[in-house]
Amino acid sequence: MKTHFYIIDDDELFLKLGKMYLEMGTCTSSVTLFNYATEALKAIENMEEFLDQRYVVFLDLNMPILNGFGFLEALEKKPILLQKNIQIYVLTSSINHDDIERIKQYKSVTEYLNKPMTREMVQHVCAS
Amino acid sequence: MHGVVNQAIEGLISQRFGTEAWEEIRIASQCADTTFYNNHNYSDTVTYALVVNASKILDMDIQTLLFEFGKYWVLTIAAEKYAALLHSAGKGLREFLVNLPNFHSRVMLYYPEITPPEFKVLEVSDTTLELQYFSKRPGLHPFVSGILEGLSTFFETPATIELMDTSMEDEYHKSVFSLHF
Amino acid sequence: MQTLKKLFPFYLRLDKDLNIIEYGRSMGKLLHENGSFKDHFKFIRPNFGITHSFASIAEFLDQFFILELFHHPKKVRFKGQFIIHHEHEDELWFCGSPWLMSVEDLQQHDLFVTDFAQHDSAIDTLLMLNQNLLNLQDNSKMIADLKQKNERLQQVNERLDAIVYAITHDFRAPLLASIGLLQLPESMVLEELPEILHTLKRLDRTIIHLNELSKNEKIALKFSTINWEELIRESYHNYSVIYGIKIPIHLSINETTPFHSDTFRIRTIVNNLISNAIKYARPVLEETSFIKISIHTDPSSCIFTIEDNGEGIDEKNLENIFKLFYRASIKSQGNGIGLYIIKEMVQYLKGTVTVKSVKNEGTTFTLKFPNQKLE
Structure with missing residues (x-):
């Protein structure tokens, strides 16, 4: 299924890396990069959906201004957003126990993944 | 040395020269304790180090410092913590000193671990007393002079205090004071 | 009799009618006249079944007494016992000393250590009270000291937590980026090498910074x-x-x-x-x-x-x-x-x-x- 990818990360390098790997993937339709979770939130609110297309978000946790948790809080507060066919993968360098536990509370998160992105990860996401 | 002695050193320096001067002296003496407890025993080395460093840093000679510490101990620390106790030992300085050896023995009941000094008092005449001070520690007679001076003020008994002699008797450093009322 | 008087400077000597015949030198500082025992003293203990009579007191010779000199403006109390002198069987002697609650009380009553017999532990009890007060003072100081040290420890702990968290995140980020870049297909890796170098240098600067921070406290x-x-x-x-x-x-x-x-x-x-x-x-x-x-x-x-x-x-x-x-x-x-x-x-x-x-x-x-x- 054609997948539109969003990567939300304050680190330019990871954005670039993520884009490179996703563009090598088999199911990628588009890749959009966001430095700020606030902007990603706005984009998601405004986007139009097509039923035969999939949307996957890779979300970093540790970002200034609005971090990953803040983004998820905001997202889950707006039920209409949850109806959209969006899968959220947390992609973080954090191996902190408290962070991992805390993420489990968010229903909108599909899986907790560790950086960096790899080819196998892209395949795995495409396949789900 | 008993905690209250170090308290006198800290107290006098902080009061007269400021807490920064005290901190400097304390650190120079490698004294880790920032507070001295009434009923704790501290090593003599620390007390001596404090006095020596205070003398260096404040540019005062050791004898004068010890004298001031003695006076301060009576007029500030003892007056605050032991006033009633001191008064109970005698009416006026003369009576206090005559009763001192006995009283001192009694007080030492509560401090089994310490090395106290010993006292002998001789009533030379109606107006003169001789106080003999025996200590296992050297060089403390200026401290005792200060204490006697302080006691004279505390008991409101004017007296002329003079150090007559110092010598060794057995393992004790003996100092003889004459008090004229 | 002389011996008894020496050992108990606060003694009272009572006759068959409970008149005060004589009293000790130290008692004399508090009691200023003879007269009837009843007119000066009342029983605090025992307080049950006892009357101001020779016979009644004689029944309580195996008990300890607390008497109150109620005449005295400050109502001094005495702790001791009554005995019948073996040579004067019609006399009751009270042997005891003032029962005081603090060293200040001594001053108040114009009493001195020398007014008490050497063997009398009453004074020692007072001295012990004073000791306890000083110990309490020490305890308060210790508690305050510990509180302060605890606060500092907490601060240090928090800083440590922040550092560990930052290490696992901030330090990993450049490393993971480098790993990610190095895992790209060979052709792309070469292009990214300058970027990898830059990232690792950044990591090194972070570590140096952290070291500078710890040096601040030590140098x-x-x-x-x-x-x-x-x-x-x-x-x-x-x-x-x-x-x-x-x-x-x-x-x-x-x-x-x-x-x-x-x-x-x-x-x-x-x-x-x-x-x-x-x-x-x-x-x-x-x-x-x-x-x-x-x-x-x-x-x-x-x-x-x-x-x-x-x-x-x-x-x-x-x-x-x-x-x-x-x-x-x-x-x-x-x-x-x-x-x-x-x-x-x-x-x-x-x-x-x-x-x-x-x-x-x-x-x-x-x-x-x-x-x-x-x-």
Whole structure:
């Protein structure tokens, strides 16, 4: 299924890396990069959906201004957003126990993944 | 040395020269304790180090410092913590000193671990007393002079205090004071 | 009889009708006349089944008594026992001493240690009370001391937690990025090598920063004359090379007397400030970018100001910028340690630092240091 990818990360390098790997993937339709979770939130609110297309978000946790948790809080507060066919993968360098536990509370998160992105990860996401 | 002695050193320096001067002296003496407890025993080395460093840093000679510490101990620390106790030992300085050896023995009941000094008092005449001070520690007679001076003020008994002699008797450093009322 | 009198200076000698025949020298300080026992003393203990009669008291010879001299303005109490003298069987002797609750009571009654017999533990009880008070004082001091140490420990722990968290995140980020880049297909990897190098250097700088932070607490203050001109030019040159940009710098030094302070810390502070000024310059300004440093020294202090026309800091972030690991924007290529170090070191030198900034216009840091005296 054609997948539109969003990567939300304050680190330019990871954005670039993520884009490179996703563009090598088999199911990628588009890749959009966001430095700020606030902007990603706005984009998601405004986007139009097509039923035969999939949307996957890779979300970093540790970002200034609005971090990953803040983004998820905001997202889950707006039920209409949850109806959209969006899968959220947390992609973080954090191996902190408290962070991992805390993420489990968010229903909108599909899986907790560790950086960096790899080819196998892209395949795995495409396949789900 | 008993905690209250170090308290006198800290107290006098902080009061007269400021807490920064005290901190400097304390650190120079490698004294880790920032507070001295009434009923704790501290090593003599620390007390001596404090006095020596205070003398260096404040540019005062050791004898004068010890004298001031003695006076301060009576007029500030003892007056605050032991006033009633001191008064109970005698009416006026003369009576206090005559009763001192006995009283001192009694007080030492509560401090089994310490090395106290010993006292002998001789009533030379109606107006003169001789106080003999025996200590296992050297060089403390200026401290005792200060204490006697302080006691004279505390008991409101004017007296002329003079150090007559110092010598060794057995393992004790003996100092003889004459008090004229 | 003499022996008894010596051992109990507060003795009372009563006849068959309970008249006071005689009393001890010390008792004489409190009781000033003879008369009937009943007129002066009342029984506190035993208080049940006893009357003021010879026979009644005789029944309680195996018990201890507490008597109160109620005539006395301060109502002194005595603890002791009654005995019948073996040579005078029609006499009752009270042998005891004042029962006092504190050493101050002695003073109040004009009594002295010498008024008590040597063997009498009453005085020792009082001395022990005094001891306890002093011990209580010690305990309070100890508790206060422990509380303070606990607080410090908590602070240290929090800092440690923050550092560990930052390490697992901030330190991993550049490493993971490098790993990610190195796992790309061979053809792409070569292109990314400069980026990998840059990232790893960044990591190294973070570690160095963290080390500087720990050094602050360990290196003793050492005062010497600060040569501002030399220090600033060196720092400026170093960071211009590191960042590969040359921003026009204006230096104005005004010293009426030399400035003395700790060179290591002043240098670290200047390095961090200049590094920031260069890092956050606005590329769009090109040659109109500037850094202005002005220094003013007088006998009591030195005021150091550094002004730039770079990116500036958002007003809402201003109060947080000195916090450890705080990064205000995604462009924060830093690790959030630099400004924290500046703050810690300024504080260590007993100085002050303030910042003024407008987003997209520029930032000014003003620091004030006390001018130290050289040994």
